[in-house]
Amino acid sequence: MSLTGKEIQGVILAAIALLVVGALPYYGSDYLLSLGITIAMFTVLATSWALFSGPTHYISLATAAFFGLGTYTTGLGFESLPFWSLVLMAGALGAVLAALVGLATLRLSGVYFVIFTLGLAELIRQLITWGQNMTGQKGLYVLTDFTEGNLYMMLVALASAVFLVGWLIGRSRLGFALRIIGDDETVAAHSGINTAQAKVLLFMVSGAVAAMTGAILAPRYVYIEPALAFTPLLSFQVVIMALLGGVHRLWGPIVGVIPFTLILETISANFPNQVTLFIGIVFLIIVYFIPRGFAGLIEQARSWSQSESMA
């Protein structure tokens, strides 16, 4: 495949960004690194979420289910298997779970899918709790020697992989099919696109990535229990961040994740007693003033400045 000049420019910019971001553990403070982990985690989750939900307009609330599945994969296996294999295994399990859910629900229209994904995290959480109750298995302790720097690097690597995959999908027949499905599913079906298959495939990518993120982050939480691993809040945070950034561009979610994390950090550092209140106000502002997300704003500003310069 050949690249246009603009694409080469993009690749170079991405490489520089990756270098700056990836070297953070070597020049950033510990505090910056811990913020970096949060940003990297939500970048991976929101970008992979938008890979699926952006073109198809299906809102998935299953992130917490996949994430929790990943943390449990590490929690159960870290003593007997090498860590990298657990991350891969989590990815495979996430993809299988996504395929099952996708096959069951993606043939139906959007609203059934939303409800099912919302219930999925709770379903898995209850299954694990039931298993614990049957076996007397307690919360899992993941005691490893990984530093925050290690985990951060793994997340950055995963994020790069997600961007690469997203970019490749965008250029592929699959990406084209998904855009058509997003615009009009009936038309897509009549054009001979296997809509269910396309949606399931992309949902599997999204699920696998979220599970791998959970697997990587399990050592950071040290103690894994269902209520913490499957917290529903995570699913909503990912959706909100992705929408804030804008889901119609691959780089959209990241411009939502970074300001959102910094705002959240500022709020929780300065108003510890009113965190929820301030987050609510921020949401209102976002919904009223930037409904198309930051990516939409940036594009608007671009076209505005271009028309200015032409005039």
Add this chain to the structure above:
Amino acid sequence: MKMNRRTALKLGAASTAALAAPSIVVASDMVKIGAVAPKTGPLAGGATVTQWPNIALWANQVNAKGGLMVDGGQKMVEVIEYDDQTNPGETIKAVQRLATQDNADFIVAPYGTGLNIAAAPLFDRYNYPHLAVSAITDQIEDLSSQFGGMFFLLGSTTAFVQGVVDVLQGMQAEGSLTGNKVAMVNVADAFGIELATAARPLFEAAGFEIVYDTSYPLGTQDLSPVMKAAKAAEPNAFVAWSYPPDTFGLTEQAIIEDLQVEAYYTAVATCFPAFGGRFGAAANGILGAGGVNPDSDKFKAYAAAHMEVTGNAPDGWASATTYASLQVLEQSIAAVGMDREAVVEHVKASTFDTVLGDMNFNANNANERFWTVGQWQNGVYQGVAETGREGAKPVMVKQGWA
């Protein structure tokens, strides 16, 4: 377009610089104490009863005395509070922020087992003494060998169950418990599962027969089937490894069903003042997790101060232990100053005078003397079983619900 990109870059650079810049170090006479615990989320209810009021009380008392004793002088205490939303990711971020941005001199242990353990690697990295209270586990040995500055004040899971078994055996020996049939239920969540799993073999070894054994999901509203089935099994004793909402819910059902047992035990939150307030005379004789000696002079003074400063009474268990953890910190700072590693060594090696009595730590950093079971006796929650505390009261037999 140029304008935009440049502005964006500037903004980005400015915010990065603001975050990266080390906080300006002011030579201060204040000792900064960080505190991270839930103010929102599932554990907020418990933290509001047990954790936050004791931090406020302690800081208030220290400052009223003129400050902490440090190297012969006195320094006032400043508490920096963060809400972790009952989310381990937030706990980690907040502890990191306290350690590196706020330059907290010491940090109060978080609230809850999972959140304490999530924070343990950071406490360890920055050498903060980690005096964990609300973190009951059977992994004390593993955790304290991995995190040398982590201490455990409230006891272990097995010790808690053993306390209940001992109380029931004692009642048998006295003749107030006339059979060996136990109905046991547990909430299907971490701590409930852990306690029930530890309890089965211990009950069996002590010669008890578990005639009813079931679990219910966390957040169950309707506990009536559970209580009906427990009653139908005709037990002599009823034991519930329960959490705050179901501790209240089960007891309500026991009253409705008029459960006739000689011993009735519910676990977490039985010791809350609100429990006694809710059930009044019906609470009489109910056994619960943890205890205190409300008749000791130290506890009386503490409870009076708690009431005066926070407007509420302390609970009958972890409140006083949380306060004791801060006393341990205060006395260690007075002894060795602000060097955190020295404080950790001092905590390991010394005996402290706390609201619970003398406190020291074994080779695994665990406090071995704690209360395991308490009981509502005529409107007061009394400690009835302990592992080395003074003032345990004799156990009453449960007589009806009026």
